[in-house]
Amino acid sequence: MQITYVFALTLGMFTCALAFASEVDFALLDDNSDGLISRSEAAKVSLVADAFKRLDTNRDGALSAKEFKHFNKHL
Numbered sequence: 001m002q003i004t005y006v007f008a009l010t011l012g013m014f015t016c017a018l019a020f021a022s023e024v025d026f027a028l029l030d031d032n033s034d035g036l037i038s039r040s041e042a043a044k045v046s047l048v049a050d051a052f053k054r055l056d057t058n059r060d061g062a063l064s065a066k067e068f069k070h071f072n073k074h075l
C-alpha cells in the first residue's frame, strides 16, 4: 500500500518536472522572447543545434513552440 503511494508520488513529480522542463527550455533558448528560436539561439544547446534543420519543418529558419515540441518528444 505504502509502496504504491510512494511510486505514484514519484511518478507525479517526475511528470511535473518533465512538463516544466520542456517549457523552461523553450523560454530559456528564446533570448529575445519573440516566440521563436533562431539558429543563433539554438546554437546554445548542441542537441537543439544539431536537430535544427530537421525540426524546422516550415523552413523559415526559426523554431516555433510547435516545432520545438517535436524536439522534446524525441528526446
Ligand SMILES: [Ca+2]
Pocket (backbone or CB within 6 Å): 029, 030, 031, 032, 033, 034, 035, 036, 037, 038, 041
Ligand atoms: Ca527568439
Ligand SMILES: [Ca+2]
Pocket (backbone or CB within 6 Å): 055, 056, 057, 058, 059, 060, 061, 062, 063, 064, 067
Ligand atoms: Ca520554423
